Amino acid sequence: MSVARRPAEADDRRGRFFLRAHSGLIYVFLYAPIAILVLFSFNRARQTAVWEGLTLDWYRILLHDDLILSAVRNSLIVAAACTFTATVFGTLAALALGRHEFPGKGMTRNLLYLPIIIPEIVVGAALVTFFGVIELRLSLWTVILAHVVFSISYVAIVVRARLSGFDRSLEEAALDLGARPLQTFWRVTLPLILPGIVAGALLVFTISIDDYVITSFVAGVGATTLPLQIYSMLKVGVTPEVNAVSTLLLALTIGLIAAAQRLQQGPSERGEGTD
Amino acid sequence: MKDWSRILATGLIVLIQAGCQGKGKKPAADAPSSQAKRLNLYIWSAYIPREVLDAFTAKTGIAVRFDTYDSNEAVLEKLQSGVAGYDIVVPSDYMVRILIQQKLLQPLDKARLQNVKNLDPLFLGRKFDPDNSYSLPYVWGTTGFAYNKRKVRGSVDGWGVLFDPSNRGRILMLDDMRECFAVALKYLGHSLNSKDPATLKRAADLLKRQKPLVKTYNSADFGNILAAGDVDYAHGYNGQFAKLVAARPDTFAYVIPKEGATIWMDNVCIPVKARNLDSAYAFLDFVMEPEINARIVNGVSYASANVPARQFIEPGILKDPAIYAPEAAVARCEFLEDIGDTTTLLDQYWTEIKAQ
Numbered sequence: 001m002s003v004a005r006r007p008a009e010a011d012d013r014r015g016r017f018f019l020r021a022h023s024g025l026i027y028v029f030l031y032a033p034i035a036i037l038v039l040f041s042f043n044r045a046r047q048t049a050v051w052e053g054l055t056l057d058w059y060r061i062l063l064h065d066d067l068i069l070s071a072v073r074n075s076l077i078v079a080a081a082c083t084f085t086a087t088v089f090g091t092l093a094a095l096a097l098g099r100h101e102f103p104g105k106g107m108t109r110n111l112l113y114l115p116i117i118i119p120e121i122v123v124g125a126a127l128v129t130f131f132g133v134i135e136l137r138l139s140l141w142t143v144i145l146a147h148v149v150f151s152i153s154y155v156a157i158v159v160r161a162r163l164s165g166f167d168r169s170l171e172e173a174a175l176d177l178g179a180r181p182l183q184t185f186w187r188v189t190l191p192l193i194l195p196g197i198v199a200g201a202l203l204v205f206t207i208s209i210d211d212y213v214i215t216s217f218v219a220g221v222g223a224t225t226l227p228l229q230i231y232s233m234l235k236v237g238v239t240p241e242v243n244a245v246s247t248l249l250l251a252l253t254i255g256l257i258a259a260a261q262r263l264q265q266g267p268s269e270r271g272e273g274t275d
Numbered sequence: 276m277k278d279w280s281r282i283l284a285t286g287l288i289v290l291i292q293a294g295c296q297g298k299g300k301k302p303a304a305d306a307p308s309s310q311a312k313r314l315n316l317y318i319w320s321a322y323i324p325r326e327v328l329d330a331f332t333a334k335t336g337i338a339v340r341f342d343t344y345d346s347n348e349a350v351l352e353k354l355q356s357g358v359a360g361y362d363i364v365v366p367s368d369y370m371v372r373i374l375i376q377q378k379l380l381q382p383l384d385k386a387r388l389q390n391v392k393n394l395d396p397l398f399l400g401r402k403f404d405p406d407n408s409y410s411l412p413y414v415w416g417t418t419g420f421a422y423n424k425r426k427v428r429g430s431v432d433g434w435g436v437l438f439d440p441s442n443r444g445r446i447l448m449l450d451d452m453r454e455c456f457a458v459a460l461k462y463l464g465h466s467l468n469s470k471d472p473a474t475l476k477r478a479a480d481l482l483k484r485q486k487p488l489v490k491t492y493n494s495a496d497f498g499n500i501l502a503a504g505d506v507d508y509a510h511g512y513n514g515q516f517a518k519l520v521a522a523r524p525d526t527f528a529y530v531i532p533k534e535g536a537t538i539w540m541d542n543v544c545i546p547v548k549a550r551n552l553d554s555a556y557a558f559l560d561f562v563m564e565p566e567i568n569a570r571i572v573n574g575v576s577y578a579s580a581n582v583p584a585r586q587f588i589e590p591g592i593l594k595d596p597a598i599y600a601p602e603a604a605v606a607r608c609e610f611l612e613d614i615g616d617t618t619t620l621l622d623q624y625w626t627e628i629k630a631q
Contacts, residue, residue: 066325138353138356217352220360221360222315228342232345233321
């Protein structure tokens with residue numbers, strides 16, 4: 001190496017070092033609390049801030065805790081029902097907006113973002129008032145309905161993004177070759193936008209599983225979901241059981257988000273341009 | 276899209292209702308008590324042992340569905356919706372007053388509750404419900420402070436330690452306006468419901484001078500923070516401290532200060548829209564049975580107002596001042612009451628204190 005190049009190289013190395021250190025610190029800042037939460041779910045002490053050694057007891061207690069198990073069941077029922085409904089209707093909405101011209105289309109498209117932008121607490125309060133007015137008893141049904149309200153938007157937005165890069169000539173080719181419109185939809189359109197639909201569904205599933213604010217408004221008898229249950233347990237002081245259930249929830253959420261991201265990249269893009 | 280989803284939601288609701296009406300007059304979830312005996316209970320978390328609910332079902336054949344909440348405001352919100360469907364709720368003293376004012380509770384028919392006689396008169400007829408027309412005491416406790424005995428020399432029996440400059444950085448106070456003013460007012464020798472502007476000014480000044488000594492204001496996790504050793508004195512509700520003191524009695528102690536403190540009480544009530552009234556009355560009477568009540572106290576470690584139950588309660592719990600405050604201490608305590616417009620003044624002072 002020549003003498004002239006040395007300072008530049010040193011600069012480069014120093015720059016890279018600082019960039020790495022900086023990135024490292026950011027990740028520590030973001031994930032250290034979560035790591036500690038997970039770590040303390042294996043803590044033998046009853047208090048959450050004192051370390052007394054490893055144990056799996058909290059997971060064992062968790063698996064025998066009727067309240068938590070029924071809350072988990074409720075959460076899964078709500079998330080599954082809401083994901084199915086929101087995915088169907090959200091996809092239909094995205095297709096309508098992406099494909100067709102109709103009066104009020106611009107308005108409808110803008111309104112699509114509203115349930116995401118409006119503060120959750122407003123949505124929750126509005127829904128509970130609405131249910132009161134139509135005298136619909138609060139139950140697991142009202143939780144599902146409430147979740148569908150905001151979930152449709154997410155699905156529609158994700159699917160619309162997928163549709164925007166869609167090559168219409170493929171459909172035209174299918175129609176040209178004699179496929180009926182419905183056949184074209186099932187054989188050509190749907191497979192192409194499927195990654196978007198699945199990504200939307202997974203996203204909505206995790207949002208539904210996590211939701212506290214809206215659910216706390218609209219949950220009725222026997223409709224306590226996992227986030228509501230955890231929150232009510234905090235009143236008597238956090239035990240590592242809360243850490244244990246949070247850890248499991250975290251694992252589920254991370255798994256689903258990762259799956260959603262992979263699918264959103266789509267089979268063609270996957271492996272390209274990733275860093 | 277908001278409208279869109281609303282229309283969809285309304286459509287679904289109409290469908291559901293139509294579907295249910297096809298089957299019977301009422302939606303299935305609303306089955307009246309005469310058909311299926313059930314009880315919908317809305318209660319604080321960790322407030323009733325599972326085995327007590329099982330015993331209730333075994334005795335009466337009434338199936339219990341229960342949900343837990345984390346704040347009195349949750350009860351208010353659910354009952355205000357008018358469609359919550361709970362038959363029993365367990366709000367705290369001040370919330371009972373609000374629920375009565377908003378006509379969300381129904382008067383109790385005492386003739387149907389033969390076990391009311393078991394309740395200690397000391398806990399009846401309090402200002403939030405003077406004739407106990409709408410509520411009966413379920414459990415009660417105090418707001419005092421706990422301290423780390425290993426870090427503190429000498430005996431500690433009053434609020435003074437929380438205002439002592441030598442304890443700078445070792446104090447935790449509840450992040451609660453009324454509770455903090457209660458401490459200051461009691462320390463100065465006044466009622467914690469005082470409305471006198473001059474008195475409140477002095478209390479506010481005291482709290483402002485205390486601020487630099489306070490390490491943190493916290494209402495959720497105060498027991499854990501004391502346990503972790505981050506502070507040596509922690510102001511707080513007795514429940515979390517009772518568990519801490521029971522686990523490490525040689526390290527921690529709970530104090531109901533000699534100047535007096537706050538007493539709180541959670542009460543069983545029947546919402547005005549309760550549908551399973553027979554079940555609700557059966558449940559109220561059941562939890563006031565001495566042996567059952569003792570099982571609740573032994574299970575949840577909160578004090579009840581039931582006198583004959585005491586013979587069945589574990590002596591350790593009965594003697595623990597962090598759970599059963601001695602009668603003399605209770606006499607020094609006051610309930611927080613609605614202080615009307617004075618709240619605005621306190622809000623102003625509290626903002627000044629917190630912003631300081």
